[in-house]
């Protein structure tokens with residue numbers, strides 16, 4: 262029997278709460294070891310990363326600050342990767358060890374654009390931690406150093422991820438029912 266019963270509109274639970282919690286703990290331990298002695302700036306990408314960010318922070322043992330950015334999805338031609346910054350960082354990332362916290366990498370266009378932008382601000386280091394990754398959907402060569410779960414090409418919601426602003430509050434990641 263499933264530990265978590267799927268909500269209406271959800272085809273199946275892909276990652277239940279316990280699985281997410283365990284894996285995020287492991288990511289936090291790896292990040293803590295890699296950044297030992299280095300203050301870290303976590304940059305959460307709104308809005309999909311909020312639950313992941315909250316859970317991940319609890320497992321990071323090094324001194325860390327948080328900041329957020331919000332990016333518009335590319336409109337129209339998805340191959341151009343035309344991404345706009347809707348909300349920018351409050352602070353500077355110059356000379357700092359920056360870890361971008363993402364919900365999911367799909368084509369990689371959003372992340373590619375974001376990393377190019379952040380590089381111009383001269384961080385000391387710049388890496389990515391993404392809860393989910395769909396490697397089969399990539400249109401540009403971008404990778405995250407830390408990945409929670411590689412997944413197949415399904416549209417997933419929950420644990421911060423939405424469909425038309427719904428489902429973000431689900432405590433698990435589920436596959437949306439196809440219409």
Ligand code: 5GP
Pocket residue numbers: 309364365366367368369370371372415416417418422423424
């Ligand atoms: P990319 O630029 O890598 O194609 O897309 C990244 C963004 O698209 C993610 O941050 C997320 O907002 C959205 N996205 C991509 N795949 C999914 C998915 O399966 N479910 C949801 N809810 N959003 C997705």
